[in-house]
Amino acid sequence: MRFLLIFFLFISFTLTGNAQIFDQQESEIINPVDWKASVEQENDSIYKLIFKADLEPGWHLYSQEEVEAGGPLPTEFSFNAEEENYELLGETEEPDGTALFDPVFEMDIKYFEDEVSFVQRIKVDAAKLPNVKAEVFFMVCDEEQCLAPETVPFTISLDSGKAVESSSDITVSEDDRAKTEALNIDIKGVNGLTIEEEQETGYLSIFFLGFIGGLIALLTPCVFPMIPLTVSFFTKGAGTKRRGLVNAIMYGVFIFLIYLLLSLPFHLLDSVNPEILNNISTNVTLNVIFFIIFIFFAFSFFGYYEITLPSSWSNKMDDKASSFGGVIGVFFMALTLALVSFSCTGPILGSLLGSSLTTDGGAMQLSFGMGGFGLALALPFALFALFPNWLNSLPKSGGWLNSVKVILGFIELALAFKFLSNADLVQHWGILKREIFIGIWVIVGIGLLLYLFGIIRFPHDGPKKKLSKLRLALGFITLAFVAYLIPGLSNTTYANLKLLSGFPPPLFYSIYEKETEGPLGLKAYKDFDEGVAAAEEANKPILLDFTGWACVNCRKMEEQVWSDPAVYDVMKDEFILISLYVDDRKELPEDQKFNYVKPNGGVKQIKTIGDKWATFQTLNFRNNSQPYYVIMDSEMNLLNKPAGYTPDADEFLEWLTSGVKQFREE
Template sequence: MPASALGLPSELALAFLAGVLLNLTPCVLPVIPLKIRTIIHHAGASPRQRVEAAVAFLAGTLLFFLAIGGAGALLHWTWGVLFQSPAIIAFLIAMMAGFAAMIFFDIDMPVPAFAYRMGGGRHMEPLISGVLAAILSTPCTGPFLGGVLAFALTQAPAVLVAVFLTIGLGLALPYVVILLHPSLLDRLPKAGEWSRRLRQALAFLLLASAVFFAGSLLSTHVTLWLWRAWAVGLAVWAGVAIVQRGTLTVRIVAISAAALGLSTAFAGGLLMLPHGGPLHWRPFTEAQLVAARRAHRPVLVEFTAAWCINCKILEKTVYVAPAVVRAAQRENLVALRVDLTRPNPAMERLLVKDGGAGLPFAEVRDPEGHMTEIFRGLFSPAALVAAIDRSASHLDMTG
């Protein structure tokens, strides 16, 4: 069993920091509207009620990480494996669309009768918010998380579960602190029309996430029209908010939300049919690796999935960057893609064997087939260009 050079206490500290930083990843952004709603609903409550809400939120997050950590220990699941299930994705899409409607129209969350009988009705929303935040964090590997997960998957079950629980604790901490200290929000202007419009804008963010994950289940053309319908809805909502009588703040909120949402959708290529990209990706096979080695060509291997938000960010930014394209052409690079949208045991074993524990993950191999660089999570075009150049120089030094 490999031991960490840092030791378990340091790995747990990194796991905690990785959990905190997960809040900044695109995967967790969709649940921010629900978290804000939970915080606002409890901001004026008694200290005891706020403590109970904080405990419920933390419990929801830790329960999920306990479950996923146990599954990792017993079933050897990799990070994000839940999103390979169409049933789970469909359930999450329904939840996100439902929460978006609740937030947009300010509808109270329906609470099952058994929760009322147990006296926990008012804590259902923070509990579900904590669970959903934890679930939506799993398609992303943020800073430090890739290394932490690679370490955890080599450890005894108890250590692996402890690492996962520590990640969950870090993920929940910022919102627990705000729930316990609502005075941190005192500087915000009093609620009014501007806050209603802001809430509605955040509902569009949650709805966009539902559309994104729907792309894992639906055809490209259907998903394209869903994105276009979302964009039209956002534009119409912003137009109505602008022309209606309201304060300057209301109009700024509407214009900013529409400009940010529509520009992001356009820049991300969400409103047009996708294309192969300048690297001319090919599906990964062992035969492709052998052919590249025989032709003395370096190889870039990307492990990706339709539900991996960070993967899509890399594909829309790093892999199409002019410097990367020039480096790929200069070194006659072969770009291979491993699609883990659905379960693929052979490719999942390859991912773990090559040092990955979640998506996104990429590796660069030199013309002799030796792996010279790996990337976990997000990275820059400059880092990839340097890795491609090093793969060529590695051959010069060893050839």
């Protein structure tokens, strides 16, 4: 699920996530990869660890490079360097190659066939050679199926030069093996559980929203006054009219390119360290960091301080623009604008960055957003140079520019709490339950209302004047939005706030006592075995809901689709709902923790609720996307093909009723 708030409190959106597709196979152990490790010594202190994978014909092993959402999991290597006191020299190296079309994921992906070797160089103390313990995490696919990700551990003795595959030092008990066996429920029924879902990149959406962000930046006091000054300089100071037009257009092109280039470092980070740009929506630390940054941005817009880059940077760029002239001089003029306007554009770009990075969209989505932002800033300079008479229609600079900044400050303040809410949901802190979150938005909305009506003021506001019609209109729109939020504070049927689905915490994460812990008051079992027992007793089919606390699309399904009266009635009357949260970091009771024994003999520690249900989903359904819905009976027979994110209520209802019909015909 992706989101970006960039204009006014109630202009919100969510970008459709991409489901990752897998096929369900019969219950048989398939092991198409044979991993081996070896050691080569370069000198007394430098060693090369070599990990070689031999693949059966037709199988693909994927690169360490992260791909776009909907693609396979990358290969990862981990080492015990801190425990054994040796140093990793650079990243794990892999062969060069180009991305090829993968028929399973229907996208260009870098993968390896037949055999491939990965190399990690390390530096050790020659007097005390350590035992290196390494793990390889990987997944493989052929043209028809993908296997669940696996981890292969190695113990490597530098002293003897031997490297053997090991199941680590974790002791596996009979209880561990029994619980591992219990996790495999032996699904029967429909063959090939492929979700037939069209992928949507959302690139045009993020480009458009970045463009809107750029238009807003144009209305700030750091940028708006520059338009007539810069255009006049080009049209009157370039010698000839044609030269002036060319320079103005080049100026706009360079502005666009500068903001586009700002996203390039994130492409490097995306390939070097995918964790920076992926799966951030459930990362507690980064969500808290974004919360703090957005609060900092908000008070900057309020005028209590300015976020500026060192003045020496802009002065240096200005000097270069004057000394070079020509195309290079125009480029440095554009760069100077980007630097001196940072106090206004920085917080907006920060919103764009934070929102892109918390939607699994990665660097490419960020590039589209930056491109849209840069294009919006660039267009006025080119257009007004082509049509200079339009300058007469521009409003004069004044106090209204500061008002735009303050309004944006309130937006930043409201958006900040979404990041804190993500962290709170995943960690179960209980500090931002739904009504508290909405209450904070109400307070922020009231603050904006009081500002628009001139009751409260900020440091850079000018003298009080009669309220303009536009300001009054914005004030009444804000009042309407606050009025819309207020029922969300209650424990009534009006608390659903469908227009904001995905932003506030779910309805059941509430300060009020709820009859059930399920969405919309539905009875939802949080344990699979309990739910199956209830389904058997009630003689009803099971609706298995793989979900996540920080899954925006899950909330949209619950609050926009499940809340449809027809859908709700079918779910309540015809199904036993089992909701399993794959990102729940709450630790399991000690007697429920266990060491999951993988088919290849590896071991994975199951410590949290999310560990258990994520492994359960991948093991049984070869899928790790959310939301993911399965209809089955209590004997583990599938009743129709699983479904992913389905925003159309009629379509989802048809899917539900087809499952019920199949259950009754059994």
